[in-house]
């Protein structure tokens with residue numbers, strides 16, 4: 031709930047903990063805790079820095095929950111992800127997240143009564159309704175069952191012509207599962223056609239190669255999608271989407287399928303986006319939809335040549351950026367993540383430095399601050415983005431920019447210009463998603479090296495560190511049965527897990543600046559990521575607001 035009335039930003043002083051310590055807050059992306067076997071890349075890799083922190087258990091090292099309801103997701107079967115993880119870390123409270131809000135709006139039918147749906151339905155009589163988004167049941171960016179309900183609901187409410195522009199997954203779900211999802215969707219569209227709705231798949235491509243870039247890392251990705259979805263142009267043309275995906279999979283995996291369009295018997299694209307049409311981007315998660323939303327919405331736009339800028343009615347499943355009000359129209363209101371710890375802390379004099387490389391930059395800024403772009407007080411904050419490599423899969427360069435992030439953090443710590451130095455180290459996650467086990471081992475070592483640099487700098491300035499992660503990934507690289515044994519596919523090949531996991535993640539505290547007597551409490555056994563914010567506020571010398579999830583620490587002795 032958004033707070034009513036003006037917010038009082040003043041935080042109470044912590045009765046026992048001093049202010050003015052330099053605190054490094056390190057988020058290892060995709061770094062969970064799991065049993066040590068050969069598919070646990072964190073275990074296989076040399077990770078002396080993280081291992082040394084673990085020696086501090088249980089007083090200085092513990093595990094917290096990073097998936098399911100602990101981060102505002104609908105069920106305990108939902109793995110964690112960066113958006114919900116960083117939201118919880120930064121906001122200190124658990125908000126019902128996009129996945130859940132869309133579920134509720136669909137179940138109650140409220141989605142159809144809202145302004146957003148009314149707006150797009152004005153196109154139903156004469157135009158086409160286009161649905162663009164990730165086709166899987168991963169539940170990280172979108173969910174198939176939500177798309178199915180929306181298709182049905184739109185058909186029942188007058189949409190006469192529907193075109194779906196699919197993005198295949200293989201990242202939040204198993205590689206190869208795209209074929210099944212397309213078959214399921216085709217079945218639904220056939221049912222709609224029987225009811226008189228002209229409904230078809232119009233285009234497609236793999237999510238990482240087509241459309242779903244983030245933080246403006248590579249606009250070519252969005253352009254490829256634009257050409258297929260809007261212009262109806264792509265290097266590959268097929269008359270059936272199932273055939274398209276099966277054929278293109280011969281040379282690429284689901285994440286990286288090249289763009290294709292579906293054509294009719296005259297080789298004409300069946301569903302370009304035209305003046306008078308309606309468009310809905312069906313993903314609820316923000317980061318990988320913002321770029322497309324800009325291309326669809328902004329009159330002035332120079333990131334690539336759109337060739338044609340159709341006059342459409344566009345709505346997002348959610349509003350993806352509250353600050354930019356992007357998109358202007360949306361079907362479901364996003365969670366109102368207000369009064370984040372970052373905003374409180376700058377109001378209480380904490381000078382903040384945040385850094386990652388491009389692919390995770392928004393995680394420690396935008397997601398951390400409750401899906402809000404930009405700083406709160408530019409004179410108190412510095413956000414540094416290190417450009418990520420472009421156009422490669424990260425198993426090729428598994429060290430990514432870990433070293434550079436470590437160096438920037440070290441320099442910021444040693445400069446003594448900041449009270450909080452916050453970084454995201456992406457390797458375990460980004461390389462874990464490629465499913466390349468060997469490369470992920472290298473990635474984990476690189477992440478550990480970066481942690482070491484930061485711990486050393488904290489040592490030098492007498493500071494404090496808080497090292498944690500946003501969800502699991504690299505600690506388990508295979509799909510398993512209920513008893514935890516690796517599963518094989520019908521050809522006897524190991525089923526590689528490219529996705530996140532439901533494992534807990536570590537939180538470690540320490541450093542020469544940590545007051546004697548500070549230790550983890552043992553009365554928050556179910557603590558989750560949202561408990562970290564109050565913990566960090568305490569270490570800065572403040573008591574967290576009363577509605578924050580409880581702190582993980584206590585101070586014993588005098």
Ligand SMILES: O=C(O)[C@H](O)COP(=O)(O)O
Pocket residue numbers: 059060110111112113170171201202318459463
């Ligand atoms: O967007 C992605 O890369 C994956 O779907 C989820 O990964 P992230 O939540 O770690 O960003």
Ligand SMILES: [Mn+2]
Pocket residue numbers: 059060111112113115459500501
């Ligand atoms: Mn993540």
Ligand SMILES: [Mn+2]
Pocket residue numbers: 060112459460463503530
């Ligand atoms: Mn990830």
